[in-house]
Amino acid sequence: MTHVDHQRPSAVDFYRRSLDCVHCGLCLPACPTYQALGVEADSPRGRIYLMRALAEGRVDDPQSIRPFLDRCLDCRACETACPSGVRYGEILETVRTDLEQKAPRRGPGAWLVRTLLTHVVARQNRLRLLFALLGIAEVLGLRWLAERLRLLPASMRAVAPRIPPRAERRPLPTGVHRPAVPVRGRVGLFTGCVMEPLFGRVNRATLRLLLANGFEVVVPAAQRCCGALLVHAGLAGRARPLATANLDAFADVDVVINNSAGCGCALKETGHLLGNDRAQAFARKCRDISEFLAEVGLTATPAPRRARAAYDDPCHLCHGQGVRTQPRQLLAQVPGLELVPHDRPEDCCGSAGIYNLLQPALAAEIGNRKVESLAAANVDLVITGNPGCMLQIDSHLRRIGHRATVRHPVELLLPP
Ligand code: SF4
Numbered sequence: 001m002t003h004v005d006h007q008r009p010s011a012v013d014f015y016r017r018s019l020d021c022v023h024c025g026l027c028l029p030a031c032p033t034y035q036a037l038g039v040e041a042d043s044p045r046g047r048i049y050l051m052r053a054l055a056e057g058r059v060d061d062p063q064s065i066r067p068f069l070d071r072c073l074d075c076r077a078c079e080t081a082c083p084s085g086v087r088y089g090e091i092l093e094t095v096r097t098d099l100e101q102k103a104p105r106r107g108p109g110a111w112l113v114r115t116l117l118t119h120v121v122a123r124q125n126r127l128r129l130l131f132a133l134l135g136i137a138e139v140l141g142l143r144w145l146a147e148r149l150r151l152l153p154a155s156m157r158a159v160a161p162r163i164p165p166r167a168e169r170r171p172l173p174t175g176v177h178r179p180a181v182p183v184r185g186r187v188g189l190f191t192g193c194v195m196e197p198l199f200g201r202v203n204r205a206t207l208r209l210l211l212a213n214g215f216e217v218v219v220p221a222a223q224r225c226c227g228a229l230l231v232h233a234g235l236a237g238r239a240r241p242l243a244t245a246n247l248d249a250f251a252d253v254d255v256v257i258n259n260s261a262g263c264g265c266a267l268k269e270t271g272h273l274l275g276n277d278r279a280q281a282f283a284r285k286c287r288d289i290s291e292f293l294a295e296v297g298l299t300a301t302p303a304p305r306r307a308r309a310a311y312d313d314p315c316h317l318c319h320g321q322g323v324r325t326q327p328r329q330l331l332a333q334v335p336g337l338e339l340v341p342h343d344r345p346e347d348c349c350g351s352a353g354i355y356n357l358l359q360p361a362l363a364a365e366i367g368n369r370k371v372e373s374l375a376a377a378n379v380d381l382v383i384t385g386n387p388g389c390m391l392q393i394d395s396h397l398r399r400i401g402h403r404a405t406v407r408h409p410v411e412l413l414l415p416p
């Protein structure tokens, strides 16, 4: 009996979907790991071949294909490039989950990642506590000391962000926020896990922007992490209770707004994760902030901003959600903002959740290509809508000494 025969239905689904791949290879040039390594097994086509072989019981040791799956960023550029409609992300995430169940990773590193994702990142109070402790360590100079003594791995030193001051990390007040202008509608706001402690200003700008444009905003206290990082790590079982809690938390609103491409993609895939009608209905309510505002139109004119800027597409917004024109349409309404193109707007930046910590060399190479493209565009501002991308692009811009600052689209769209 092959693996396929005794998998749960989603695993059979993934196998069937992998059969859609006709091995044409049109996805290969779009794949950042194939671009970097030039190895077939590190391409979408090669990985699909390996995953199909696993499903058909032709892989003796599942661990042997793991390095190739681990090097995949789950960026989904291959889905955009694929003319056959192969749903690569779903295939990969299902296989990663099956591997994690049948042949869990061993060792302290794997334990640490599982523990952090499951017991810290997915629990907002613990994540807040972690950032509070890291903030204190930074104020006391312990980070400086750890860097001087080289206690932190070089990869972590390069990408670890500065911890913002406490005022910046404060959570959004939960409950109902009412606009001071005539009300056009009512929306829920999903506040995410790392957006709050690292980019609290973006959450506050999102709230202000919605209010200024006439929307009553509900910030449910009971909302939970979207579980995207858990799903990417093959821990979908841990993500399901979080997704179920979010169905309840946002039951009273018809639209759920998020400002993080990775979270937004996961929220829209809640139907796939939970596999029931209620989850499908919830997924249909979810919108990226730029998608929503482009649809309803801005009623508050953004404050003027004299700058030359490049918009960079987060993978999980362009490839994962098909949202490309909306942020550009909105940014075109900022008086004085000169929006210029750059060569690689839809290429992955190498952040990909915690990929830049787990695969530092490859992530750095991919990140370098991204900032070379941005530097060639000679911009003052880089605008992108995902916290991981903001951190990764910022750290690589600083590394090459480029002057550009990184901002989220909502920060440019606020009225004076
Ligand atoms: S998801 Fe990205 S890294 Fe993975 S195979 Fe597809 S294009 Fe390559």
Ligand code: SF4
Residues within 6 Å of the ligand: 020, 021, 022, 023, 024, 025, 026, 027, 028, 044, 045, 048, 078, 081, 082, 083, 084, 085, 086
């Ligand atoms: S483009 Fe699609 S069909 Fe062609 S090799 Fe890639 S995944 Fe398979």
